[in-house]
Amino acid sequence: MDEHRPRVLAAATxxxxxxxxxxxxxxxVVYPMAQAIRLGAADPHTGGWTLEHVRRxxxxxxxWPAVRYTLWITxxxxxxxxxxALSMALLVNTRFPGHTVFxxxxxxxxxVSDLAAGLIWLSLFTERGYLNAALVQWGVLRSPFNxxxxxxxxWLVGAIVTTEVWRATAIVMVVLVAGLQLLPxxxxxxxxxxxxxxxxxxxxxxxxxxxxxxxxxxxxxxxxAFQLFATVVTLSGRLVPVLAGETYFWYxxxxxxxxxxxxxxxxxxxxxxxxxxxxxxxxxxxxxx
Amino acid sequence: xxxxxxGLYAAALLLSAWVLVPILLIALAATTPREDLYRWPRxxxxxxxxxxxxxxxxxxxAVLRALGxxxxxxxxxxxxxxLVSAPAGYALSRYRFRGREAVQLGILATKMFPATxxxxxxxxxxIRxxxxxTLFGVALVHxxxxxPFVILIVASVFRGVPAELEEAAMSLxxxxxxxxxxxxxxxxxxxxAAAAIFTFILSWNEVFxxxxxxxxxxxxPALLVHSVVAEGAPLHYRYAGGLFLVLPALVIIFVIxxxxxxxxxxxxx
Numbered sequence: 001m002d003e004h005r006p007r008v009l010a011a012a013t014x015x016x017x018x019x020x021x022x023x024x025x026x027x028x029v030v031y032p033m034a035q036a037i038r039l040g041a042a043d044p045h046t047g048g049w050t051l052e053h054v055r056r057x058x059x060x061x062x063x064w065p066a067v068r069y070t071l072w073i074t075x076x077x078x079x080x081x082x083x084x085a086l087s088m089a090l091l092v093n094t095r096f097p098g099h100t101v102f103x104x105x106x107x108x109x110x111x112v113s114d115l116a117a118g119l120i121w122l123s124l125f126t127e128r129g130y131l132n133a134a135l136v137q138w139g140v141l142r143s144p145f146n147x148x149x150x151x152x153x154x155w156l157v158g159a160i161v162t163t164e165v166w167r168a169t170a171i172v173m174v175v176l177v178a179g180l181q182l183l184p185x186x187x188x189x190x191x192x193x194x195x196x197x198x199x200x201x202x203x204x205x206x207x208x209x210x211x212x213x214x215x216x217x218x219x220x221x222x223x224x225a226f227q228l229f230a231t232v233v234t235l236s237g238r239l240v241p242v243l244a245g246e247t248y249f250w251y252x253x254x255x256x257x258x259x260x261x262x263x264x265x266x267x268x269x270x271x272x273x274x275x276x277x278x279x280x281x282x283x284x285x286x287x288x289x
Numbered sequence: 290x291x292x293x294x295x296g297l298y299a300a301a302l303l304l305s306a307w308v309l310v311p312i313l314l315i316a317l318a319a320t321t322p323r324e325d326l327y328r329w330p331r332x333x334x335x336x337x338x339x340x341x342x343x344x345x346x347x348x349x350x351a352v353l354r355a356l357g358x359x360x361x362x363x364x365x366x367x368x369x370x371x372l373v374s375a376p377a378g379y380a381l382s383r384y385r386f387r388g389r390e391a392v393q394l395g396i397l398a399t400k401m402f403p404a405t406x407x408x409x410x411x412x413x414x415x416i417r418x419x420x421x422x423t424l425f426g427v428a429l430v431h432x433x434x435x436x437p438f439v440i441l442i443v444a445s446v447f448r449g450v451p452a453e454l455e456e457a458a459m460s461l462x463x464x465x466x467x468x469x470x471x472x473x474x475x476x477x478x479x480x481x482a483a484a485a486i487f488t489f490i491l492s493w494n495e496v497f498x499x500x501x502x503x504x505x506x507x508x509x510p511a512l513l514v515h516s517v518v519a520e521g522a523p524l525h526y527r528y529a530g531g532l533f534l535v536l537p538a539l540v541i542i543f544v545i546x547x548x549x550x551x552x553x554x555x556x557x558x
Binding site: 011013014015016017018020021022024025028029031032033035036039084087088091094096098099102103104105106107108109110111112113114115116119120121122123124126128130132133134136137144166171174175177178216217219220223226227229230233234237243244247248251252257260261264265267268271275 | 305308329377379383386402405413430433490497510514517530
């Protein structure tokens with residue numbers, strides 16, 4: 001193809017094309033990642049390694065609640081998102097008239113930020129919000145119930161989980177719809193011919209085939225769930241502390257980049273751990289790698 | 290059979306309502322007159338709607354400036370992300386080269402990388418580099434966050450343009466660069482525009498890094514987080530802010546609704 005060019009240059013072309021992106025990611029992703037670990041574990045005066053920042057983080061009043069709440073919210077929201085997204089994807093897959101509009105409606109939250117989602121659901125959950133207005137009008141409640149108060153942490157977590165499920169189900173659905181489209185339709189039809197019920201077809205034919213898509217969706221959602229910030233802050237302030245929220249408070253409120261970095265590193269390690277765990281457990285049987 | 294169909298439609302309606310009703314409610318909340326918003330018992334449907342809350346929100350100088358900042362950051366991010374990722378995407382779509390798997394693995398790894406962990410060390414570094422609290426600094430971070438996704442989108446766009454056309458142009462005497470500029474690029478433009486729109490939404494919606502990296506030059510999400518968390522902004526301000534954040538995203542996603550699945554589908558593969 002490139003006879004008129006020196007061969008070395010032609011061979012180097014793809015590397016030259018990839019170089020800007022690689023350099024950019026090295027400066028703005030790899031370097032800060034190393035820097036986060038260094039800031040979290042180095043003495044600002046002597047420059048030597050120290051566990052002081054980590055100790056300060058771990059002994060903080062908000063630390064264990066932040067770890068607990070982050071894991072709880074993730075554990076509650078992610079399965080709900082997968083179930084809801086799977087129902088949406090299966091409905092789209094039936095190709096009923098109007099399924100394209102339905103798909104578009106379900107995809108709308110893709111464009112809604114966590115902050116906007118928090119503010120949207122605040123209008124429902126706040127004391128004089130739509131939920132209380134409806135419950136009082138329909139006679140379920142006599143007076144408005146404060147869903148977002150420190151006296152009812154379960155309701156607070158419920159509100160946050162609801163908001164997260166509403167916002168992030170869309171991306172899971174996109175993964176699953178794309179996965180379902182790749183499956184040959186005759187698999188399900190064959191199962192039906194042999195007398196399998198809808199449920200059996202789903203359980204024994206579709207779900208196993210969807211495994212790679214489910215794996216992708218689970219990884220994406222779990223990693224993003226550890227970054228949970230704006231929804232929690234808008235709905236609860238600091239009443240429900242989470243890891244990303246503590247990173248923010250330690251940096252902007254206490255002006256301590258070291259403890260903030262310790263939190264950031266913890267988020268990083270947790271994400272890496274879960275990605276690794278998912279890749280191991282969801283790996284199809286019989287494959288070596 | 291009809292019962293099954295009825296069930297299908299009922300489920301679809303229910304799920305659609307679950308997605309749509311909250312959006313309608315924030316629009317309703319932001320257009321309810323202030324005194325009705327705080328009245329109790331609160332009527333489910335307000336007696337009258339007004340643009341008073343929205344217009345007084347939009348007339349605040351801080352809001353206008355934040356809006357301008359958000360747009361500027363998103364514009365810068367689109368330019369930077371396109372410039373840096375287009376060559377890489379092209380390389381992935383056209384060349385088989387040693388280390389290709391490593392590049393793809395690198396993209397995957399950065400995609401999984403939490404923005405939360407990046408923001409603090411970058412803020413510290415930006416103070417040293419003189420980029421802290423600048424729109425350019427925020428755009429640099431947004432570019433880093435969008436890069437893996439944009440590379441994947443761009444690669445799939447170029448894959449959609451047959452390499453044979455490029456080769457035909459070259460066999461007729463065009464150089465490799467000329468063939469790219471006159472054949473591939475025009476055909477890839479709609480796809481690249483879609484990638485730009487994806488980048489816009491990502492930057493417009495990004496909260497955490499923008500919040501940590503700015504003080505005087507806040508983007509709209511950063512301004513809203515600050516006024517909600519640090520200043521305890523009143524409810525009507527929050528509702529107006531929420532609607533302001535959602536509306537542009539809704540318009541855009543409606544415009545590109547036919548490409549939604551492809552666009553986001555590519556980025557999660």
